[in-house]
Amino acid sequence: MEYKITFNHYQQGLEQGKFLGLTCNACHSVIFPPAAVCRECGSSDLTPAELSGRGTLRTFTVVRVAPEGKKPPYIVAMAELDEGPWALGNLINMNPDAADMGLIGKRVSLGRHMVKGDTYASDDTWVLTFALKDA
Amino acid sequence: MRQVAIVGAAMTKFGVSEKTNLEMFAEAGLEAIARSNLEPRDMEALFFGNCLGDFEEGQLHMASFAHAELGLPVSAPATRFESACATATVATRHAALLVGAGVYDVVIAGGTERATKMGTPLATRTFAMASQAQHESSAGITFPGVFAMATHLYAHKYGIPLKDLKRHMAGVAVKNHYHGSMNPKAHFQKKIDIDMVLGGMMVADPLQLFDCCPFSDGAAAVVVANAGKAKDLIKNPIYIAGMGQASNGPLYLQKDLTRVRAREASIAQAYKEAGIGPDDLDVIELHDCFTIAEILALESFGVYDFGKAYDAATKGETALNGARVVVNPSGGLKAKGHPIGATGAAQITEIVEQLRGESGPRQVEEACIGLVDTLGGDLGTVCNIILTNRAN
Numbered sequence: 001m002e003y004k005i006t007f008n009h010y011q012q013g014l015e016q017g018k019f020l021g022l023t024c025n026a027c028h029s030v031i032f033p034p035a036a037v038c039r040e041c042g043s044s045d046l047t048p049a050e051l052s053g054r055g056t057l058r059t060f061t062v063v064r065v066a067p068e069g070k071k072p073p074y075i076v077a078m079a080e081l082d083e084g085p086w087a088l089g090n091l092i093n094m095n096p097d098a099a100d101m102g103l104i105g106k107r108v109s110l111g112r113h114m115v116k117g118d119t120y121a122s123d124d125t126w127v128l129t130f131a132l133k134d135a
Numbered sequence: 136m137r138q139v140a141i142v143g144a145a146m147t148k149f150g151v152s153e154k155t156n157l158e159m160f161a162e163a164g165l166e167a168i169a170r171s172n173l174e175p176r177d178m179e180a181l182f183f184g185n186c187l188g189d190f191e192e193g194q195l196h197m198a199s200f201a202h203a204e205l206g207l208p209v210s211a212p213a214t215r216f217e218s219a220c221a222t223a224t225v226a227t228r229h230a231a232l233l234v235g236a237g238v239y240d241v242v243i244a245g246g247t248e249r250a251t252k253m254g255t256p257l258a259t260r261t262f263a264m265a266s267q268a269q270h271e272s273s274a275g276i277t278f279p280g281v282f283a284m285a286t287h288l289y290a291h292k293y294g295i296p297l298k299d300l301k302r303h304m305a306g307v308a309v310k311n312h313y314h315g316s317m318n319p320k321a322h323f324q325k326k327i328d329i330d331m332v333l334g335g336m337m338v339a340d341p342l343q344l345f346d347c348c349p350f351s352d353g354a355a356a357v358v359v360a361n362a363g364k365a366k367d368l369i370k371n372p373i374y375i376a377g378m379g380q381a382s383n384g385p386l387y388l389q390k391d392l393t394r395v396r397a398r399e400a401s402i403a404q405a406y407k408e409a410g411i412g413p414d415d416l417d418v419i420e421l422h423d424c425f426t427i428a429e430i431l432a433l434e435s436f437g438v439y440d441f442g443k444a445y446d447a448a449t450k451g452e453t454a455l456n457g458a459r460v461v462v463n464p465s466g467g468l469k470a471k472g473h474p475i476g477a478t479g480a481a482q483i484t485e486i487v488e489q490l491r492g493e494s495g496p497r498q499v500e501e502a503c504i505g506l507v508d509t510l511g512g513d514l515g516t517v518c519n520i521i522l523t524n525r526a527n
Contacts, residue, residue: 007269033270039388059291059392061283062340063275067260070275078284078386086390088271099340104291115273120264125273 004046005034014112014126019051021085030083053110055079057103057130058086062096069118075099079108079130089128107133136235138362138527140372143171144484146355149472150322151251156188156197159354160247161204163480168205168243171358172368175206178358179239181213182230184222184246185476190261191249205243217476219265220424221511222246223355224479224518228378230359231520235375240364245356248474258350262475265512267385276386279339279347281513282425285392286341289427292393293442301341304426305332306449308345308469311423314455315466317497320481322351322472346426351472355480357487362526373487376504377409377521386513398435398510398517405506405519413437416460417502418489420482422510422517423467429453432508433462461499464489479509483520490524 021032026043145166202213223246335344365372381400486505
């Protein structure tokens with residue numbers, strides 16, 4: 001059983017500004033980021049799909065005490081993508097000190113930024129970003 | 136399955152320790168064995184919990200060394216468990232399953248952690264390793280950050296102004312520090328007030344310092360025995376009435392973080408096996424790693440409806456002598472401390488002592504049924520154990 005889209009393939013997509021996911025042929029759920037099986041029904045009958053990169057911000061925090069190697073403050077948020085999945089990433093186009101409950105429900109567009117590896121997770125990784133549509 | 140009992144339980148003082156992981160574990164383990172009127176040579180297996188020994192002391196494969204430190208026989212296998220903060224509860228559950236299945240008669244389970252050795256930046260980094268590495272910890276999410284996101288979701292979902300929710304969350308911290316003030320084993324033994332909580336340093340908006348449990352050092356251990364043998368060893372075995380454990384994946388698959396699905400599945404298993412429901416619980420030791428976590432847990436248990444537990448502490452319903460059910464009489468993770476590999480066994484130790492009437496000034500009157508609840512990682516593992524002082 002081979003992955004239709006591996007993490008490496010997904011990362012290459014992000015590098016090119018593409019949000020690669022999968023559609024489940026059994027229950028029609030969209031799977032993002034890609035996985036071996038559909039989280040909803042367990043099927044491995046999956047077809048690659050490209051997501052729109054649009055969503056709605058559902059929650060956030062401003063990290064002020066950061067792990068070794070990260071510079072606070074920065075915003076971590078979760079968005080519900082228009083195709084259904086939720087994603088976690090960094091909200092980038094706003095001042096962390098201005099983040100408040102008013103963010104919840106705002107429309108966001110997806111992007112990505114490169115996070116350098118550290119001593120423990122040595123791979124450089126493309127991580128999702130969110131940007132407010134009206135900013 | 137045979138009935139299974141806890142015959143001895145013990146913990147070190149939690150806090151900042153100069154002792155090694157092995158020394159702390161041996162102190163707790165030897166005391167738990169002595170309280171069971173047994174000797175180390177009587178232990179048939181060790182179910183050993185430790186999360187971050189490699190970062191704390193450069194030590195992997197600690198189970199084998201813990202086995203030696205306790206003086207267990209070579210024939211008794213020692214196995215390490217790692218389920219993030221739920222480690223020792225998961226270890227104890229697996230000990231109880233094998234005793235229940237008749238593989239062993241008497242075993243020891245527990246855990247140890249020396250988290251303060253790492254310092255806050257490395258500890259924050261290593262704890263974040265319990266979030267999914269490729270998609271989530273890479274974005275810089277921290278454990279306070281996970282529960283901060285749950286707090287914002289909770290406020291929005293139930294239409295509670297964040298300022299009001301935070302004041303009620305502060306009530307959880309005040310209550311648990313009050314309980315901790317009566318626990319000589321607690322990391323923090325001083326009472327605090329709501330103004331102290333709301334005046335604390337911001338850690339991850341909206342969670343402030345006193346919304347968060349500390350990094351702690353400590354160990355705890357329990358001796359688990361077949362109930363038939365337990366009655367020959369001690370006069371007051373504490374019986375395992377039901378257990379549950381469930382798993383969930385990364386945050387992006389969990390979506391609504393106010394509903395801890397792993398806990399809902401785990402507690403359903405435990406209630407079913409015990410043949411009880413939320414109204415039957417006399418005392419609860421639950422996973423209050425952050426103030427909001429206590430609120431979410433009480434709703435998962437069905438002690439409160441969803442969206443209704445947020446003001447339980449400020450209404451005095453969950454304190455010692457409270458109107459509903461006593462929650463975290465030990466001080467919880469908040470005040471007792473949270474040496475992650477040891478926490479679950481310390482929660483079991485508290486419930487065992489409560490059900491034996493040995494808890495002194497923080498004794499819950501006439502406690503017969505107690506619940507242990509331990510959450511691992513970012514809501515991805517939950518393990519529950521229901522204990523009772525009544526034999527079947």
